[in-house]
Amino acid sequence: MSNDSGMNAEDIGTGAAAGAGGAVGAGGRLGGASSLLSRLPGRQGFGDASLVTAGEGAIDLSGGNPDTSLLPAELHREAARDYFEGAGYASTLGYVPAPGIASLRATLAEREGVDLERIIVTNGGAHGLALAVLGTLDPGDTIVVDDPVYPLFLRTLDLLTGVTIESVGVEADGFDVDELEAKLARGLRPKAVFTVPTFHNPSGAVLSLEKSRHLTELAEKYGFIVFADDPYQELAFPGVEVPEHTWVRDSEHVMGIHTFAKTLGPALRLGWLVVPTHLSGQYVKMRNRIEGQTSGVLQELAQRIITRPEFAQVTRAAGAAYAQKARTLTNALHRELPGQLEIIEPQGGFFLWARFREQDADFARLYDAAQDEGLVYQRGEWFGVGEPARTSGCLRLTFAAPSVTDLEEGAVRLGRAWKRVTG
Template sequence: MPAPGIPALRAWIAEREGVDAERVIVTTGGAHGLALAVLGLLDAGDEIVVDDPVYPLFLRTLDLVGAHPVPVRVGAGGIDVDELERRLDAGLRPKALFTVPTFQNPSGGTLSDEHARRLAGLAERFGFMLILDDPYREAGFEPGAIDVRSRLLDSERVVAVNTFSKTLGPALRVGWIVVPTALAERFVRLRNRLDGLTSGTLQELVLRIVQRPEYSEALAAAGVGYGRKARALQQALEARFGDEIEITEPSGGFFLWARLLGEADFERFHELAQDEGVFFQRGEWFAVDDDAHLRGTLRLSFSEQPVEALVEGVDRLHRAWRRLRD
């Protein structure tokens, strides 16, 4: 079996991405794709710009080669391209940049097409590679609002990482990367040195599922369902917390990002919330280094629980907040 993946699945992915199949490598999930990208592009001591807040497991992936992360803030509009350009003009010279461009984890921000093009232009101008991790792209709340294709694939400076984990299920451990044509052979050789190939049985299973007409229909229905849950969660938070909370309204993905206002012991708040039967991810856990700007932020997941449980969870979260503040 070929290391880049079975030809039929590579062809399906290539058609969906609008690229030549030789640029597609099937991976054992998204994390494996990120590891390949890091090992294929970075060396010890290299600087790489990363989202701040960032998907924390990516920082562990950088430990594989000893690369140094340089944080650039992420907001509702994705990674701050203006800040990045200022720092590049001031002398920053990264080897690569990592971002989640669509429904970013944890902030939910989405990079506009205009800013994505500016990002590609900066990569060309300053000579760095872009690692675009886009696993939530097909989890938009409005069907058709987000293109199913990875962005910027016409650039020779983009490695796009994706996975079926957010659409078919994480236990399948099947994903893919799209690499520049000039780097395809290098990445295949790297893949051969690591684990050889992804399970052919799982690749065939994924192929049979995605080729069915119900696949696209199921994705659209799931996105609508996630949107319903996200709106219910946001409305419950606004009703309970009022002007004590700021919310970044999500338009897709699995998470809602919020900030509780005022001075408080947020570590104690996290403990009290668990006493009330609610667990959330503290924003500080997604910091690259200094976490001061993320204190009071929290990531709330809405993908799994029904609406009723989400509303009840907000009630419990508010009880913990009142206990802390009273």
């Protein structure tokens, strides 16, 4: 999912607001609040600002922000001039269709290889996931998620009560479809399966074509929907061949959830959802009851940017720059923590996933010691949802937004923290 900013203010102050804002009524419900509003938990672990104690000068390797210097700012400016100075500008300032403006939807439909009616433009990837969850799951349903999982997707599930979460591991070639098949054979009947197929967050794995086809076959056989959350697919490193998954195109049991956050910038809040054809009208009805539309102005700008040939050049250049940063961080970690880490070398995307070989260390203490040294990262345990062994002693570090200097220094600080904890 695309809203992965690490430390932010989304849930900061939840407890204080509850304490100062109103009494708790029967059943633990806040006075004047719905059961949904009352039961939404604050962040725990991943993104929980209350756990962050590092002060000024700290290096933050925790978030999923792009390097803004690698975004197509000049294309933004050119698109804005073309749009705002165009003769027809004023005529586009009214309400726009709920599924999105026709030109952008047509471009996205061509990119995805699907019919136009399957495309719904969204307010970013998180909005797309929320629509997918609300349009697929009911209280009491079961969803299977990859483990480690992107934790903010689990928070999307807080919109519903009584959803059961099952987990399946992630291997070097992505979601463990064989493990899922074994669970299905034992009677598991999920309504949906969630995975990040390309440069998986957090592990960096890329789902193989064989697995995507197998997973699609299982979805069609057992009647579940696959949520394919794919924000990083355009950010491959040079020389890396990303499998050309056609599962969204080939099967209406696969929903694609996408965002422009990593390639155009998170501030635009633009993404798109590929829904089953027979449900597209119902999805439009649902979003009309929530927020109605995505900004037509931003859609017009995005359409002008992504149809320029220079856009693909910018994303390739960004992939090359991220590759250099990933190498810098990987090499620095090997240098500062020789022999201590098993590192999955990134092939694209924003993240490096590593596991300490010494599993008896106090990793909660290490996290605190790193902050004392001026380093913030994400503990692997915060991505776990099933077997603890899958995430024990792991950590996720971003190499995307930080400078090369900060990546080098971040590894130094982690090395110092490790020595403090292990003595």
